[in-house]
Structures are given as structure tokens and as C-alpha cells.
Amino acid sequence: MIGASRKAGARRKGTDVRLTILGGGGFRVPLVYGALLGDRAEGRVTHVVLHDLDAARLSAVSRVLAEQAAGVPDAPEVTATTDLDEALRGADFVFSAIRVGGLQGRADDERVALAEGVLGQETVGAGGIAYGLRTVPVAVDIARRVARLAPDAWVINFTNPAGLVTEAMSRHLGDRVIGICDSPVGLGRRIARVLGADPDQAWIDYVGLNHLGWVRGLRVAGRDELPRLLADPALLGSFEEGRLFGPEWLGSLGAIPNEYLHYYYFNREAVRAYRTAERTRGAFLRDQQERFYAEAGRADVSALELWDRTRAEREATYMAENRQAAGAGEREADDLSGGYEKVALALMRAVARNERATLILNVRNRGTLCVLDPEAVVEVPCLVDANGAHPMAVDPLPGHATALVCAVKAVERDVLAAAESGSRATAVRAFALHPLVDSVAVARRLVDGYTAVHPGLAYLR
């Protein structure tokens, strides 16, 4: 098997770089392709292989990419397939951006949780556990196939819940899988901006798990500028996380949390806002994307323009309920450009060209956070080069943050154990031990509710 994949690789020209995107019919694929089109340097991606289970989605996204590539010399060639093994053979990089159960699954995750009065967000709390239980078996199957068919490939995991899914895959791929998220970079950039610092010259001291981390410092030329921000309510009120959490709470914490910590620190308010919203985020995106995929195939429609309008609407409404609960107002124009495709490209460049870069990534802990074991995937600044991503030494977290990180990692471990053993009791324990699920009885009903709506959870016995 390994020989076969090597041969496929060897047949290609030396300068060929092949990127396979799993979930290649996904809505955010054009962001990635747009970033690739802007990369003119030696060693750039020359061939993109889109894989998806749904051929219609593949053709809709292919139309968008074709419009993006029009007039761009040497645009990376794009091919599409519904055959997973074919997509993986010969890959140098694999982006895994799948959504098991689709956006209907995401909406169901939210609905079942909200009916119990707890959060159903796709990465946090009950919803994140349900989504993890559905996704881990699929991600593990992919990881095993990559290990067999493309053992030298680097896998970049976009699939949420990203930390948990990366950890599941790392059990089969070791350090060849790296998880990414744009929220830490976005946060770092916003803090640098309000402090008048160049984000590319700043060292961002960010530590935690995916969607559960804190910026404890921002050093420019060796000097920590964060205390200046924390002491200035006006400055704190001038960016997204400052408005979301409020200057007073940030002053008390002495750190700036990732926006997803709003679900923890203001749980009651967030749950209330989600319960009273006309539609949940998942249901909104489900309806929005249904329209997009239906219309993108029409001959009289520019798939790219349609995609761009749809994307703008998605970004403008991101975390709208949290902002509403906090009275934080609209998002800022600078925050609407997404960014995770930039993280992915920067990571791929650093690995492919041995261009050293410091990026905040999801990797195995080693000894970085001493309260967690070496195999636990954490989200920390990493030095990236041709040998992969190496977590950098960081100061320990304060007690309250350590407690949350350890509690959530224990839940993730139960999700992984339940996915491996098929034990329903272990799945109940995962829900029950989550800090945002307030009763074992609720946890039991959540498992009943989720197994009733998700065929992908039939393995829980």
C-alpha cells in the first residue's frame, strides 16, 4: 500500500504539489482557493483535488473556483472526485474540512440541547460533544486511510470541534496532523490593532484548548503591552472581545479570553439569547446554504458573485446572539475577512519551504501545559518548519483557567473513549462532566435525544 502511494507520487513532476481538500464541496473552499491563487512563490500548490460525498456540491464549488481562476496565470489545477482513496493517493497536503451530518446535523445538535436548556453550539458544551461523537469515527477512518495511502502527507484539520478531532486523528497520524482555527489569530490581531502595534511584530502569549484559550500578554520588542490595554476601559471597549466581555470582567481576569469563552462566562445570557432567536445558527446556515447550492448551478448566475454575497452575510451574522446578549453591536469591517485560510496557507508554506513561522496551532502538548499529558492536543504558539509544528514553552495558566482546561479535556477524552468503545455510559459521562451541563439527568436525556435524531450515533450501545 505504501509502495503504491509512493509510486503515484513519483510519477509526478518534482515541482508538483498536490493538495487534497476533504469536504471539497464545502462553502468555505473558495476562501482556501483564493489564498492559493495569491501564492506565487516556489513550491506553491499546483493541483487541488476536491473530495466530497455530494457530487452536486462539488460541481457548485468547482464553478466558483473556475470563476476565481479566470485570468490568473498558472492557477492551480482543480479536479473533483467522490472517491476518498483516489483523492488521498499522492497527496502532499490534506485539508480535512468535513461536516458529518451536514448543517441539518448542526441544527439538530442545537435544537436538542436548547430543549434541555443548555447550549448546543457546534464546539462548546452539549452541542460540541454531540458533534464530536458523530465526527470522531469518520475522522479516525480518514486518518487510517491517510496513514495507509499518503503516509508522507501533512494533514491540516479544519473540522470542528477542531481540538478534539485533531486529537482523535493524532492517535493514527502522530504529529503529521495539525489542527487550525482562526480565532486566536483574529484575537491577537485585534489586540495589536487597538494597541497600535504591528501584529506581525508582536508575540502573542495565547494558551489553552481550541475555543478555550486566553491571551495573557502581547509583547512588542520584549515589552508586554497588554497591561496598558487592560487598564484602559475606553480602549477595551473599542474591539470585539472587549465589548463582548466588558472592561470590568477583563480587568478582573487580567487576560483576554477567546470569544468562545463568552459561552462559559455569560452562559445564562447566551443560552437565553439562543433560545429566543428566530433560528439557531445552524438552521440559519442550513437555509442560507441550501439557497446557495440550489442557485449556484444556474447558467444565468455568477457562482462567484453569489458565493461572495452569501459569505458576506454569513460573516456579518457570526456570533450575533452573543453580541446581542452583551449589547456589543455589529462586527467591525476589519473583522469580516475571515482568516483561517491564511493560517492554513502560512502553515503549509512554512512546512513545504522550511520557512520558519510562529503560528497558534492545535498540536500534541508534549510538556507545554504541565497539567495535561503529552498526548493531549492543546492550542498554543508553535514554531513551524519543514519538520512540522513544535509547541513553544509557555507560562502555566492560572488556577481558574487550568480547571476549565482540565475539565474540558477530560470530557474530550470521554468522547474519544465512547467513540472507540461504543459505550453509551461513557457518552453520558462526557455530557454529565461538562461544566456547561448542570445535571446527570440532563446528560442522560441529551444522549437519548441525540441518538434519536442522529443515525450517525447508532453505534452507541
Ligand code: G6P
Ligand atoms: C470561526 C471559528 C470556526 C468556525 C467559523 C465559522 O472562525 O473559529 O471554528 O467554523 O468561525 O462559524 P460559523 O458559525 O459561520 O459556521
Ligand code: MN
Ligand atoms: Mn475555530
